[in-house]
Amino acid sequence: MSMLEAATAVRELTLAQAIREALAEEMRRDPRVFILGEDIAEAGHPFKVLSGLVEEFGAKRVLDTPISEAGFTGIAVGAAMTGMRPVIDIMFGDFIGLTMDQMVNQAAKIHYMSGGKWKAPLVMRTTLGATRRSAAQHSQSLHAWFCHIPGLKVVMPSTPYDAKGLLKSAIRDENPVVFFEDKMMYRLKGPVPDEEYTIPLGVADIKREGSDVTIIATSSMVQVALGAATLLEESGISAEVVDPRTLWPLDEKTLIESAKKTSRVIVVDEGYGRYGVTAELASVIQEGAFFDLEAPVKRMGAMHVPIPFSPPLEDVTVPTEQTVADAARALCGAS
Amino acid sequence: MTTAVNPSKPDSRTGADLYLHMYRRMLMIRLFEEQVNDLYTRALMPGLAHLYIGEEAVAVGVCEALRTDDYITSTHRGHGHCLAKGASVDLMFAELLGKEVGYCKGKGGSMHIADPATGNLGANAIVGGSTGIATGAAFSAQRLGTGQVAVCFFGEGALGQGVLYEVMNMAALWKLPVVYVCENNMYNEYTHFSETTAGDILARGPAFGVPSEAVDGQDVRAVYDVAKKLVERARAGDGPSLLLVNTYRYHGHHVGDVSREYYRSKQEEQQWKTERDPIRIMGDWLVSQGLADRAALDKLHGEVKAEIDHGVQFALAAPYPSPDKVDQDVYA
Ligand SMILES: Cc1ncc(C[n+]2csc(CCOP(=O)(O)OP(=O)(O)O)c2C)c(N)n1
Numbered sequence: 146m147s148m149l150e151a152a153t154a155v156r157e158l159t160l161a162q163a164i165r166e167a168l169a170e171e172m173r174r175d176p177r178v179f180i181l182g183e184d185i186a187e188a189g190h191p192f193k194v195l196s197g198l199v200e201e202f203g204a205k206r207v208l209d210t211p212i213s214e215a216g217f218t219g220i221a222v223g224a225a226m227t228g229m230r231p232v233i234d235i236m237f238g239d240f241i242g243l244t245m246d247q248m249v250n251q252a253a254k255i256h257y258m259s260g261g262k263w264k265a266p267l268v269m270r271t272t273l274g275a276t277r278r279s280a281a282q283h284s285q286s287l288h289a290w291f292c293h294i295p296g297l298k299v300v301m302p303s304t305p306y307d308a309k310g311l312l313k314s315a316i317r318d319e320n321p322v323v324f325f326e327d328k329m330m331y332r333l334k335g336p337v338p339d340e341e342y343t344i345p346l347g348v349a350d351i352k353r354e355g356s357d358v359t360i361i362a363t364s365s366m367v368q369v370a371l372g373a374a375t376l377l378e379e380s381g382i383s384a385e386v387v388d389p390r391t392l393w394p395l396d397e398k399t400l401i402e403s404a405k406k407t408s409r410v411i412v413v414d415e416g417y418g419r420y421g422v423t424a425e426l427a428s429v430i431q432e433g434a435f436f437d438l439e440a441p442v443k444r445m446g447a448m449h450v451p452i453p454f455s456p457p458l459e460d461v462t463v464p465t466e467q468t469v470a471d472a473a474r475a476l477c478g479a480s
Numbered sequence: 481m482t483t484a485v486n487p488s489k490p491d492s493r494t495g496a497d498l499y500l501h502m503y504r505r506m507l508m509i510r511l512f513e514e515q516v517n518d519l520y521t522r523a524l525m526p527g528l529a530h531l532y533i534g535e536e537a538v539a540v541g542v543c544e545a546l547r548t549d550d551y552i553t554s555t556h557r558g559h560g561h562c563l564a565k566g567a568s569v570d571l572m573f574a575e576l577l578g579k580e581v582g583y584c585k586g587k588g589g590s591m592h593i594a595d596p597a598t599g600n601l602g603a604n605a606i607v608g609g610s611t612g613i614a615t616g617a618a619f620s621a622q623r624l625g626t627g628q629v630a631v632c633f634f635g636e637g638a639l640g641q642g643v644l645y646e647v648m649n650m651a652a653l654w655k656l657p658v659v660y661v662c663e664n665n666m667y668n669e670y671t672h673f674s675e676t677t678a679g680d681i682l683a684r685g686p687a688f689g690v691p692s693e694a695v696d697g698q699d700v701r702a703v704y705d706v707a708k709k710l711v712e713r714a715r716a717g718d719g720p721s722l723l724l725v726n727t728y729r730y731h732g733h734h735v736g737d738v739s740r741e742y743y744r745s746k747q748e749e750q751q752w753k754t755e756r757d758p759i760r761i762m763g764d765w766l767v768s769q770g771l772a773d774r775a776a777l778d779k780l781h782g783e784v785k786a787e788i789d790h791g792v793q794f795a796l797a798a799p800y801p802s803p804d805k806v807d808q809d810v811y812a
Contacts, residue, residue: 187742188670211640211676212607212668240606243641278527278578280589282605450810454589455578456526458806 161194161331163305167312179206181217182234214243222252225267235271252321253296268315272328274365275452284452286415291323298322299392303367305335310344327365347394355385358409366413372466401433408439409476418446496771506536509560511788520735532560534730537758539564541703545711551599551617551630553610556591558603566598573795580801608641615647618658629714630658637668652688657714660722665729670743685722697727698756728752
């Protein structure tokens with residue numbers, strides 16, 4: 146969002162409110178849109194993201210499901226193929242394992258396998274992010290799994306503004322889209338204009354301009370990167386923070402241009418590094434900006450361990466403002 | 481360092497001894513969970529806490545019918561199962577607070593207590609996630625000829641998971657020694673089970689040829705009797721069974737779930753607490769049978785309370801793991 150937009154948009158919403166508003170607007174616009182998930186009707190979702198929707202749209206469009214992730218994901222695929230616009234809610238990103246066959250072998254492939262005759266326009270909303278002391282089965286950031294699959298799109302908003310505009314585009318998209326929300330960020334506030342808008346999938350956003358180092362950050366890590374940029378400013382290092390916003394489609398051009406401009410790049414993503422998102426992004430940078438780089442691309446992500454419960458253990462598994470800033474200083478030869 | 485494990489040995493306990501023991505175990509779970517509630521609300525316990533208060537007779541009645549080496553799998557609401565199977569209060573609290581001496585070195589926390597010494601294959605934070613594990617343990621017991629039985633505890637919410645029916649089918653085909661214990665506390669998270677569960681729960685077992693029974697989960701003696709029958713059936717090689725235990729959780733889905741009026745009434749909660757409390761029911765029965773008097777029960781209460789208090793102090797005083805332990809235990 147430009148500075149001008151930010152200045153005129155006085156209204157502040159939380160990320161959760163922005164998501165709810167996007168859903169409500171799309172449900173008003175298109176009667177085919179409906180939501181499936183656990184404890185989403187009267188309860189409004191355990192994170193209260195969906196409160197008020199059943200009151201406005203009724204129990205035929207906001208459906209409480211049994212705890213049957215594979216089943217209701219499959220129903221969404223079939224409904225999407227036959228004229229509906231399902232949005233499914235997978236409470237914790239850790240539960241996507243249960244949905245994998247439906248997403249990977251069914252939703253992702255039907256368009257291609259049918260020679261373009263069927264399509265599955267559905268949205269799966271789910272969460273990522275650690276540090277909630279929720280242990281190994283409620284803390285993972287597994288978005289890379291979906292990025293690996295042709296036929297799926299993957300969206301990773303980092304602000305209320307982006308979340309709203311991207312979710313509206315995801316719902317209107319003709320393909321299966323997986324939309325990851327950082328559960329630690331639901332209460333994050335940010336400007337969201339009153340007027341309707343959408344943000345196209347596949348357009349990165351420069352969250353902060355800088356000249357010495359580029360920090361490419363996704364979802365939960367964008368705020369961390371911005372915090373790190375502030376710390377770096379104190380050390381006289383000017384950091385640019387680039388948010389791809391969607392991992393597929395990927396706006397390679399904006400990432401490469403920033404890399405060429407600063408010549409030093411850190412990629413930060415809360416998923417696992419090995420065979421993960423940071424590996425892909427680092428590869429995009431080195432292929433596109435190799436001769437402009439002063440240093441190898443630095444990758445930062447979750448430590449390669451199941452997320453532990455105990456706070457002093459969990460805290461060292463994810464990048465922080467401090468560790469990102471330290472890495473940037475080292476990259477700039479200033480440590 | 482650890483308090484003595486008091487393994488369940490049904491064969492060695494009979495009559496009054498057994499009943500008093502079951503009463504004590506239920507009380508221990510109740511007081512343990514009250515402390516968890518307290519620690520959590522005082523911000524001394526990180527993460528999530530799903531309390532078992534109200535459901536004590538289920539875990540105790542079932543586990544009392546098991547040998548120490550019999551297996552259990554547990555759930556996100558698992559403290560009661562672990563304690564009933566013989567877990568140490570000290571090490572449980574230590575794990576809940578993320579301390580190094582805890583059952584899982586602080587790596588698991590409330591939803592993942594595991595303890596091979598008491599046959600506890602692990603609590604599980606994925607609904608239905610342990611149904612395969614329990615059935616696989618029963619497979620091992622059968623193949624290795626150990627005579628062990630596996631009990632799979634799960635909430636009625638797990639009836640929504642397809643894997644349950646896949647493993648139940650195989651358990652029936654292969655006559656595996658597993659008892660599926662469905663704890664129906666009437667609510668998934670914030671949704672009444674009738675809104676998510678079609679038809680008759682008890683009819684699901686017989687569809688696979690798995691004998692199924694229902695029991696009043698507030699009556700520990702009734703739970704024990706039927707569990708004993710089903711466990712012995714499994715041990716004798718006659719295959720799996722399904723036990724539907726009707727019960728109620730007094731507190732919220734987790735400690736943070738305090739405003740519950742939108743999904744259940746205060747009156748309903750009050751009614752269960754005053755009329756259907758498993759500990760009161762058992763206490764009254766013990767007194768009415770002359771197996772204990774009020775003074776004896778009070779004394780027991782004091783003893784259990786002291787054990788719980790000791791556990792809390794032990795856990796609070798215990799050190800956290802050092803951060804360099806974080807990448808240990810990833811691989812065997
Ligand atoms: C596969 C999966 N889906 C959703 C959840 C989130 N969740 C945790 S507990 C719960 C409700 C479980 O209800 P039930 O099995 O009846 O157990 P109870 O909490 O009532 O003891 C849900 C939906 C989960 N942990 N795992």
